[in-house]
Amino acid sequence: MAKAREHFADDGGGHDRIRSIDDEILFKIKVQRWRGAVWTDEDLPWLVAAGQREDGSPDDFYSALETTARAARAHYNANNHRPLSTTTYVRRTPP
Template structure:
């Protein structure tokens, strides 16, 4: 499956994202599983098990709540954990002391690679939208506009001269890897990728110690198009 997980319209995924987005929120443990701390997520008749790895929640199992049925999510999860524990102990002299074994449910290398790739895609999409918003705001008043990301702040100022040369300056506050700076500059519309030059001041102020900035010329046609509410 190549569809980003955050684009899948499933109520359990939506509930898990909502429930585990709040820091220090209380969660209920699935007591039938004793080798890992798996937490409950519930919506409608859907049930899920969430495992938290270094602060990152993973939905590792899901099913329906069917009280009294062998197909009930919690009953099936416990049975699967006990069967996996039996298989492990059959092949290892030092058997597990827990009642269950759920390591096979946890994310592996491929899952982590996919997560990082999808996080990169989400950031790139957010950057494109943010850059266009900052450009529009700055074109309207000629001032610097900025927004905060998780680990850095992004600022942008555009100055247009009667439809001729349109000057754009981009500044980043905070530490970012060089490849991210390249992605940011490469997503500024109407600018040549090779046309960026480092700056040591912005049009209206000097740079602060934690800031870096670049300037370029923007195609005035593209600038006008961005101001057209019917275009994007």
């Protein structure tokens, strides 16, 4: 969390977006093998998810985040009259 605060405190710093998530703008944060998803609200960073890097594995944090978000979108669309037009849904991902 300290890394996210530090990284997003500098407005001039480049932030790497998680491109596989399209319903919200989430940014990457990396500390050693740890990975995180950061959402910003009026320049205040929120660490919304975290996990470990497992390069090439479906257990890799970013791969798992995308898989979970796609499943959440499918679940949402199956249970709601108005379907989402995005490919992911991270506002409410199942545990």
